[in-house]
Amino acid sequence: MQSTLKVNIPESKVYIILVGILSTIVVYYNIFIGIPSLLVFFYLIYHNYKALANRNREWIKYIEDLSLNLEHMTKETLLSFPVAMCIIDNEGSLRWYNDKFLTLSKSEEMIEKNIKEVFPSYDSSKIFLDENEAFQTQIEADKKIYEVKYNIIERENEPSLAAIYFFDVTELRKITKEYEMIKPVIMSIQVDSFDEVLNSASEDVRPIIEAEVERTIKSWADRFKGAIRKTVKDKYIVIVDEGSLLELEKDKFSILDDIRKIEMGNTIPLTLSIGASSLSTDLSSTLKNAVTSLDLALGRGGDQAVIKRDERSIFYGGRSKAVEKKTKVKARIIAHALRDLVNESEKVIIMGHHYPDLDALGAAVGVYGICRMLGKSANIVLENSNTSIDVLHNRLIQNDSFKDAFIKREDALQSVDDKTLLIIVDTHRPSFTEYPSLIEKCDKIVLIDHHRRGVEFIDKAVLIYHETYASSASEMVTELIQYVKDRPYIDNLTAESLLSGIALDTKNFTFKTGVRTFEAAAFLRKFGADTVAVKQLFQGDLDSFLVKAEGIKNAKILGGKIALSTCPENLENPSLIAAQVADELLNIRGVEASFVVARRSDGLVFISARSLGSLNVHLFMEKLGGGGHIDVAGAQLKDTTTDEAMEKVEELIMEYFKEDDE
The missing domain is CATH 3.10.310.30 (Diaminopimelate Epimerase; Chain A, domain 1)
Incomplete structure (x- = not known):
């Protein structure tokens, strides 16, 4: 076969033509020699024709044999294909299937039966809706998991068919699940206000409290097969796997309740804050996420666990109140830092949350008073007043000291430059502020808030004063006023604004009221805050x-x-x-x-x-x-x-x- 193909290559025609030309020339010069040459030439033509005919017959036979063999091999391959497969029409009816599919379905005589009857969980209708759609799914059959894929079979003048393949991925899913369960999880744990808890107990039991807290945390970590390391007196790092974290979630972090039960003469209850993170891109990012989660738990008042998984934060606990801190060291440090930032800035813009209440307005007026004490110009962003602040707002704009204090949103945005300081009060969520665009435009931001921290937070702030134990933002600003200058002074209208904010959030000193709340109120009363005038801010009409x-x-x-x-x-x-x-x-x-x-x-x-x-x-x-x-x-x-x-x-x-x- 191969030799025939080699003889009958296109070059043979060239040789015959050359022989014909030479024979013609010989006949011209010598007819006796030329005639035999022509006979040889005609014989070569006849021989080439016969050889070509034989070659074509052999080639056709070869193609026919090959087609028969291919058809046989294709059938054998499809029937004995190691993957279960079937062919369905556009209505989902089975047109063909192999032995593996028959074994998988455990049925007989399925031709023309709808695939939905064989596998109820498999929806084949989407295949023919959009052939370009990467549609795949998985089914469970005979205690195994199969990943289903397909390809479209186009036919001329007839509806298309779909070949569907069922790949056994049971072992792959098992390995994947095992891998998911052994991924490391890092937890950062802190005992809330541990020094204050210890100080609330007598000296002889303090070492016992420390030992009991450590024993409880280590026993809990051992129960979930975690590796634990104590970093400082009140902080721990625990590493567990994802499977243990799921158990912790089912257990709803009972350690939070176990720690709270430790009572050995301490008047302040013991609580824990936990920040956990599933494996991120690397261990460094995972640790960073765990620390961020702990900060989030602390910002929400402590006594809770926060898990960072993918882009979500999941919360557990958080049922107890934040413990009031008796020391005002942090307030003094924040006040000095705020003073420096205000002095370094040429302009200060103050902003509360959208649809402000008396606490937001009172805190803003208090910060405005701080700026006036320091000799800096400031403005409060307020687009429109509302019924909850109308009375106080009217009092302010009618007072000469505040007639230029308020500014509209767009005016505030236009006035921002590199030396503008933005102070946000009574909210830490960017979307809740009076004008979020200001946050994007300002480089220097100060945040003063008392709400329990949510996932959304103003991270770009250069100074954050966020205390969930405080009754109100007005209380926090009042404490800052006391330390921002050696001899602070505010007018009576500013004092009343701040006192109204405290009264609002504490419901007239009933809820969330600590020692520092009354101290702040006493300070404001000292500067002329009239309790009757504050009471009138809460009066409503008959309707x-x-x-x-x-x-x-x-x-x-x-x-x-x-x-x-x-x-x-x-x-x-x-x-x-x-x-x-x-x-x-x-x-x-x-x-x-x-x-x-x-x-x-x-x-x-x-x-x-x-x-x-x-x-x-x-x-x-x-x-x-x-x-x-x-x-x-x-x-x-x-x-x-x-x-x-x-x-x-x-x-x-x-x-x-x-x-x-x-």
């Missing part, structure tokens, strides 16, 4: 009183201890009314927490939550995108109705009851 009465009337008690109510629709000041109704509901005997839903005329829904301290309303509101404290929290919902908001809150309450029962 508001009737609306509150309607909200109280609508209340229902869930589980005998949680009050849930709604206010009339389309209120102009829903946040204030809802907060006041929530406060009133706590006066009902047996009620430990209250939730009130109110809707503004533009459709924005406000939820106010209050607690006597036994139930952490912050955790409820955080799930709705809000925040706050253990006993005072709130949330705002867009594009929802009052009834829908009520349903969401009630679902959270029912979920709480279920977890509490468990």
Whole structure:
């Protein structure tokens, strides 16, 4: 076969033509020699024709044999293909399948049967919707996991078919799961305010408390097969694997409760803060995420665990109140740092949260007073007043000292330059500020806030004063005023603004009120804060009183201890009314927490939550995108109705009851 192909190569035609030309020339010169030459020439033509015909017959036979062999081999290959496969039409009906598929399905006579009947969990309809779509899925059959892939078989003038392949990935999934379970998890642990806890106990039991705390943490780490290392007196690093972390989550970090049970004469309870991180891109990033998670736990008041997994932060615990720090060293240090930043800046812009309350406005006015003491020009960003601050705002703009204090958003943005200092009060969430664009444009930012820290945070701040134990931002600013200058002085209107903020967030010194809260109030009273004038800031008109009465009337008690109510629709000041109704509901005997839903005329829904301290309303509101404290929290919902908001809150309450029962 190969020799024939070599003889009948195209060059033979050239040789024959040359012979023909030479024979013709010979005939011209000598006919006796030329005629035999022509005969040889004709014989060569005949021989070449015969050879070519034989070659074509042999080639056709070879192709036919090869086709038959290929067809046979293809059939044999498909039938004995080591992967289960089948062919379906565009309706999902089986048109063909191999032996492996038959074994996998454990069925017989499946031709024309829909693949959905064989594998109910497999949806083949998406295959023919978009042939370019990378559609694949997995199924479980015979206690094994199969990854399903396909390719489209195009046919002329007929509907397309799809060849589907079932790859056994059981072992791969098992190995992957085992790998996932052994990935390292780093936890950074800190005993909250350990020095203050020890100082609250007598000297003879302090070493016993330290030893008991260390023993409890090490026993807990050993129970979950973790490697533990004590770094300093109150800090530990624990390394476990992902499987142990899942067990810790099921256990809901019982170590938080175990530590709280340690009582050996300490008047301040022991609590832990834990920051954990699953494996990130590398161990260095994982450790960094663990430390960041610990900072987040501490910023939320401590006594909780925060897990960083992928891009999510998961929270456990956080049911106890942050312990008030008796020392004011940090306030003095922050005050001196703030003074230096203000003196270095040519202009100061002060900003609170959107739809400000008396605490946000009071704290802003207090910072404005600090700037005036230091001889620096400052402005408070406020686009529009609202019903909760109208009375105080009117008093301020009518006072000569504050007539130029307030500035609109765009004016503030236009005035920003390299030497502008932005001071944010009463919020740490960029999206909650009066004008988030200012944060992006300003290089120097100071943050003063008392709310429990959420995932969203202003990380670019150069100075952060974030204390969750403080009653209000106004209390924090009042302490800064005392240390920012040797002989501080503020006018009576500034003092009243700050006192109104403290009164608002403490509900007239009832909730979240510590020793330092009363000290701040005494300082403000010393500078002329009139308690009657502050009381008048909280007065409402008759219509508001009737609306509150309607909200109280609508209340229902869930589980005998949680009050849930709604206010009339389309209120102009829903946040204030809802907060006041929530406060009133706590006066009902047996009620430990209250939730009130109110809707503004533009459709924005406000939820106010209050607690006597036994139930952490912050955790409820955080799930709705809000925040706050253990006993005072709130949330705002867009594009929802009052009834829908009520349903969401009630679902959270029912979920709480279920977890509490468990």
